[in-house]
Amino acid sequence: VSTHMQEELSPEAQVRLLKEYASANNMIITQVYQDLGISGTKALKRPGFQSMIADCKSKKHPYDAVLVWKFSRFARNQEESIVYKSLLKKENVDVVSVSEPLPDGFIGSLVERIFEWMDEYYSIRLSGEVKRGMAQKALQGGYQGRMPLGYCKKSSAAIPSIVDDEAMLIRRIFHMYIEKKGNPSDIAIILNKEGIRNKQGHIFDAKKINYIINNPFYIGKIRWNYYNSSLKSFNTDNDIIIADGKHEPIIDINTWEQAQALYKLNKEKYKLRGRRRGNAGMKHWLSGILRCSECGGPMTYGKNAGRNVSVPFFQCSRRSKGRCTTSSYINAVKAEQTVLNALKEITSGKKINYKKPGISETDSETASLIKLELAKLDSREKRIKEAYINGIDSIEEYKENKLAMQKQRNFLNSQLEKAMSCIQNVVAAGYEENIHKSIDNVIQIIETRPEAYIDIGAALNEHVSKIVYNKKENHMTFYMY
Numbered sequence: 001v002s003t004h005m006q007e008e009l010s011p012e013a014q015v016r017l018l019k020e021y022a023s024a025n026n027m028i029i030t031q032v033y034q035d036l037g038i039s040g041t042k043a044l045k046r047p048g049f050q051s052m053i054a055d056c057k058s059k060k061h062p063y064d065a066v067l068v069w070k071f072s073r074f075a076r077n078q079e080e081s082i083v084y085k086s087l088l089k090k091e092n093v094d095v096v097s098v099s100e101p102l103p104d105g106f107i108g109s110l111v112e113r114i115f116e117w118m119d120e121y122y123s124i125r126l127s128g129e130v131k132r133g134m135a136q137k138a139l140q141g142g143y144q145g146r147m148p149l150g151y152c153k154k155s156s157a158a159i160p161s162i163v164d165d166e167a168m169l170i171r172r173i174f175h176m177y178i179e180k181k182g183n184p185s186d187i188a189i190i191l192n193k194e195g196i197r198n199k200q201g202h203i204f205d206a207k208k209i210n211y212i213i214n215n216p217f218y219i220g221k222i223r224w225n226y227y228n229s230s231l232k233s234f235n236t237d238n239d240i241i242i243a244d245g246k247h248e249p250i251i252d253i254n255t256w257e258q259a260q261a262l263y264k265l266n267k268e269k270y271k272l273r274g275r276r277r278g279n280a281g282m283k284h285w286l287s288g289i290l291r292c293s294e295c296g297g298p299m300t301y302g303k304n305a306g307r308n309v310s311v312p313f314f315q316c317s318r319r320s321k322g323r324c325t326t327s328s329y330i331n332a333v334k335a336e337q338t339v340l341n342a343l344k345e346i347t348s349g350k351k352i353n354y355k356k357p358g359i360s361e362t363d364s365e366t367a368s369l370i371k372l373e374l375a376k377l378d379s380r381e382k383r384i385k386e387a388y389i390n391g392i393d394s395i396e397e398y399k400e401n402k403l404a405m406q407k408q409r410n411f412l413n414s415q416l417e418k419a420m421s422c423i424q425n426v427v428a429a430g431y432e433e434n435i436h437k438s439i440d441n442v443i444q445i446i447e448t449r450p451e452a453y454i455d456i457g458a459a460l461n462e463h464v465s466k467i468v469y470n471k472k473e474n475h476m477t478f479y480m481y
Helices: 011-024 047-057 078-090 106-139 164-179 184-193 206-213 253-273 332-346 365-389 395-421 424-448 453-460
Strands: 065-068 094-097 221-224 241-244 290-292 299-305 310-316 464-470 475-480
Touching (some): 047 078, 078 094, 164 184, 184 206, 332 424, 332 475
Parallel strands (some): 290 464
Antiparallel strands (some): 221 241
């Protein structure tokens, strides 16, 4: 037995009909399995159904048949229906629909397949109608989902209202993100150390911080169809709906734009230098950046405890696990001094070899015009999607319009790539000057505030991807970007 808002019979009525059928056919019902309020499209998400299958497969053989009001109560997915019915058949358990009697012989099997196909078609059609309705609600500023941190709803139909203490936390997170140049790991560590938890009572992590920073709900917008739970992936911008909401924003536009610019910039750096922990969770400013030349593994910071004094050091983290055969041990004070001397040498005017990330902020006039046309194209795509959702255009018309716009987008992107490549050489000199200034800043912090390892690590990460230490040659190689 299961239920759905579109069905005409309640679960109680279904059970009554099953009992009447059993009584009329000399059957005894010993157990009723129910999945109340759960869709029948995914068998693995139905605990009642799974429990029934497990009982039917048991050695005790407790049942000879499974009674359902309709075959759609067993499964709405034809593939799953065939699989589970075959499984039960091996256990000599029949599936009987009390409202859909089947004729004997191969005709009965054919009719059963037709019922299954109709149930799946109904499910697909219903899903499409529900999705259209949800999309229309989103376009009208209606929010569908769990309230994010900072808001609450007094009823399902009420407009989300601000929770003052949570709103203060959201503003603090945005300001910390800007102050710390977009490092979500550091923010999460600081909040967790203070005992602050999210709306569900869980600790923060970089993923949760990034979700807050990227959630337009905090500037009064509604975002719908952002994530595909079935594929466990984020949808493309063309499939996401963002509309003006009816709720009061917590974050002002200026703060929002600063945070988004930082997020975009750090995303480009992330692609270039790879995954790395935030500095607030590290024991030393060289943690995570100093690498072993033998295996490429990270050098771990530790201390040798003597009788009167402990000696800090770095050693390859993989050596203790037997994954690296070379000892890359180096005294931490020596490592710090070597790095400082190397940084000073870099800023002495020598030519720097580095890998520069793609240019994102400097545009030529041509590139700016092309980007403007791409933005207009985004608006047009949203309009044709709205026309399809509202039933103005057919699916064929929608596909035709989308294909034409995709061709135009491909052309504009190719022109933009050519325009951006023309200004690479113009920007290179200014970028190298920026590296020098950044390294000068690192040197100043090391010499004036050596205890500020979080600030030193953050400043060093701006343009140093990694430092590889070769103990045999007593040499460090800097990888710049």
